[in-house]
Amino acid sequence: MRQHQPNPGVLVHPDGTTVTCLEWSTDDHGEYLLVEHNISRNGAINGAHWHPSLTETFTIIQGTMRFRVDGKDIWAGPGERLTVTPGQVHQFWNESDGQLMMRHEIRPPGNHWQMFALIHKLETEGKMNKKGIPSNPLWLGLAWKSMDGYIAGPPVTVQKVVMGGLARIANALGYTVNGNS
Numbered sequence: 001m002r003q004h005q006p007n008p009g010v011l012v013h014p015d016g017t018t019v020t021c022l023e024w025s026t027d028d029h030g031e032y033l034l035v036e037h038n039i040s041r042n043g044a045i046n047g048a049h050w051h052p053s054l055t056e057t058f059t060i061i062q063g064t065m066r067f068r069v070d071g072k073d074i075w076a077g078p079g080e081r082l083t084v085t086p087g088q089v090h091q092f093w094n095e096s097d098g099q100l101m102m103r104h105e106i107r108p109p110g111n112h113w114q115m116f117a118l119i120h121k122l123e124t125e126g127k128m129n130k131k132g133i134p135s136n137p138l139w140l141g142l143a144w145k146s147m148d149g150y151i152a153g154p155p156v157t158v159q160k161v162v163m164g165g166l167a168r169i170a171n172a173l174g175y176t177v178n179g180n181s
Contacts, residue, residue, distance in 0.1 A: 008113055011120040016040050019116045024109065033109035035116070036061075039100045044132075048091040051149035054110055056090075057083045059103040063096030089152045110148035117177045118146055138175055141166025 011019040023034040039045065048068070058065070059081045067074045067082050068091045075095065076082055084090045094100040106112045118139075122128050127135055134140040144163035150156050151163075 008117070011116055013120060013123050015123075019120065021113065022103070024113070030108055032105055032107045033112055035104045035106075035113075037100070037102050037104055039063075039094050039102075040098070042094050042096065045092040045094060046132075048089055048152035049147060049149050050089045050152060051086055051110075051147075053086050053108070054112075054148055055083060055085050055107045057081060057105040057107075058092075059105075061101040061103060063094065063098065063100035063102075065100055065102060066093040066095045067091075091152075111146040112148065114177060115143065115146035115148075118143055121177055137166050138170035138173065141168075142170045142175055 008021050008024070010021070013019075017040060018036075018038040020036045020038070021033070022036055023032075025032065058067070058076070060076045060078055062078055064075060064077050067076065067084075069082070069084055070088050070090075074082060119128075122134050122139055122143075127139060129135050134143055141163050144151070144159070145167040150159055
């Protein structure tokens with residue numbers, strides 16, 4: 001039996017990057033979110049992190065993507081696929097001469113669409129620094145909470161206390177993806 005979630009649409013970033021929800025549904029293997037990323041800027045897409053319960057599968061449509069998974073670099077081009085399982089530390093780069101287009105399946109979806117929407121909001125409103133990190137620590141706490149995982153390096157307990165604390169304060173003050181804070 002297949003269950004469908006409402007399609008939240010397309011997020012268009014100031015630099016032209018798009019994140020498109022292709023499907024948010026349930027199949028025989030459980031709930032999933034399928035998005036398409038269209039990225040024009042080269043370099044790091046995110047920082048090293050890991051998820052305790054999410055599995056992510058990336059399929060390259062156009063361009064070249066470099067993955068670092070558990071310290072090993074893997075290059076992928078059109079038609080190639082890579083799956084990152086729970087607990088694996090991973091990070092990605094656009095290594096294309098031009099556009100990178102990839103499909104990204106997240107099982108279960110967790111808060112990933114909320115994370116994409118929050119990053120979109122912060123980039124659109126100029127609230128990110130040059131490294132792509134929220135300049136306001138309260139937004140940083142909310143971004144951390146929505147990633148459904150942990151930053152590689154700092155102990156999990158420290159992240160839960162510090163980043164989780166920032167997220168709780170942000171929530172108490174009314175910071176939301178749709179809010180004006």
